[in-house]
Amino acid sequence: MNDNSTLQMRVVQANELNPLIREFRLCAADGAPLPGFTAGSHVRVRVRLADGSLDWRHYSLVNFSPAPDATAKPAEYVIAVRKEEPGRGGSQFMHMRLVEGDLLTIEAPTNQFPVGAHSGTAVMVAGGIGVTPLTAMAARRRADDLPVRMVYAGRSRELMAYLSELQALLGSDLTAHADDEIGKPVDVAALLDACGPMDELYVCGPGSMLHAVQQEAESRGWPRERVHFEVFAPALHVAGDSVIEVVLSQSGKTLSVPADKTILQCLIDAGCDPLFDCQRGECGVCVVPVIEGAIDHRDHVLSQTEKDGGKLIQVCVSRAKGARLVLDL
Numbered sequence: 001m002n003d004n005s006t007l008q009m010r011v012v013q014a015n016e017l018n019p020l021i022r023e024f025r026l027c028a029a030d031g032a033p034l035p036g037f038t039a040g041s042h043v044r045v046r047v048r049l050a051d052g053s054l055d056w057r058h059y060s061l062v063n064f065s066p067a068p069d070a071t072a073k074p075a076e077y078v079i080a081v082r083k084e085e086p087g088r089g090g091s092q093f094m095h096m097r098l099v100e101g102d103l104l105t106i107e108a109p110t111n112q113f114p115v116g117a118h119s120g121t122a123v124m125v126a127g128g129i130g131v132t133p134l135t136a137m138a139a140r141r142r143a144d145d146l147p148v149r150m151v152y153a154g155r156s157r158e159l160m161a162y163l164s165e166l167q168a169l170l171g172s173d174l175t176a177h178a179d180d181e182i183g184k185p186v187d188v189a190a191l192l193d194a195c196g197p198m199d200e201l202y203v204c205g206p207g208s209m210l211h212a213v214q215q216e217a218e219s220r221g222w223p224r225e226r227v228h229f230e231v232f233a234p235a236l237h238v239a240g241d242s243v244i245e246v247v248l249s250q251s252g253k254t255l256s257v258p259a260d261k262t263i264l265q266c267l268i269d270a271g272c273d274p275l276f277d278c279q280r281g282e283c284g285v286c287v288v289p290v291i292e293g294a295i296d297h298r299d300h301v302l303s304q305t306e307k308d309g310g311k312l313i314q315v316c317v318s319r320a321k322g323a324r325l326v327l328d329l
């Protein structure tokens with residue numbers, strides 16, 4: 001380990017799992033033991049973007065071994081990366097430029113998506129590449145001899161990475177939902193109908209999938225603590241987005257937020273010191289009171305009641321429905 005948090009790794013294997021997903025097996029460059037990790041952990045990986053600048057991307061650690069100590073002293077870290085087109089360049093680097101033998105700087109694993117040891121079933125809902133953290137979480141539940149089942153959705157079986165490994169791990173506790181076979185999205189209502197009162201949901205996939213599960217759970221009065229989630233591939237900007245004016249009432253500043261930047265990024269660029277963490281609308285840290293303007297909520301933390309109230313915004317992902325917002329900053 002180079003300092004408190006970064007690790008110098010070597011790519012020992014790069015495998016094309018399917019036309020969209022590439023898997024990397026990473027070992028310490030100096031052969032030293034790697035820090036252990038808990039199920040649901042991710043590592044931040046330093047990538048070089050097309051313009052030559054360096055940035056970080058986070059990728060979940062994959063594990064299928066139900067051995068109790070499988071991730072305590074791992075010999076390697078396994079990550080899988082989906083090619084995003086168009087993307088901001090991180091996945092292009094991982095797909096087009098990184099080859100076996102290359103060195104890669106990463107940060108030690110951290111976990112913002114842990115799986116509980118509750119006695120009710122851990123009901124996992126995976127969408128596409130969102131399956132990666134859930135592999136290790138399902139293996140953990142198996143290791144602890146606790147109930148787990150998973151619905152894994154993807155466009156087609158060919159594009160669903162790790163399907164055979166999950167079938168081996170979960171057997172009949174895995175339901176594969178290939179859109180091209182079934183012709184419609186996962187029936188979220190039926191999924192929740194089948195849950196017992198002690199079951200907890202773990203969702204990882206596109207924002208639309210998470211939104212559907214959260215809406216259904218909220219409409220049934222499920223406490224939010226029973227729905228755990230991580231979002232993959234958040235939409236930084238949506239077709240139709242345009243520039244918005246953001247007025248900071250306390251400081252008197254006015255920011256112009258272009259379509260391809262978030263309010264949070266513009267606050268940072270303007271020298272403000274906003275609180276933030278996930279930058280994916282998941283953690284709630286970046287919440288800011290709104291004084292005026294209609295909010296286009298794109299986060300996954302505010303309740304529907306809070307969203308309807310129109311007084312709070314998660315500035316890392318949400319925008320304005322109109323041309324202007326006034327924030328209490």
Ligand code: FES
Pocket residue numbers: 275276277278279280281282283284285286287299301314315316317
């Ligand atoms: S930084 Fe986590 S919700 Fe905005």
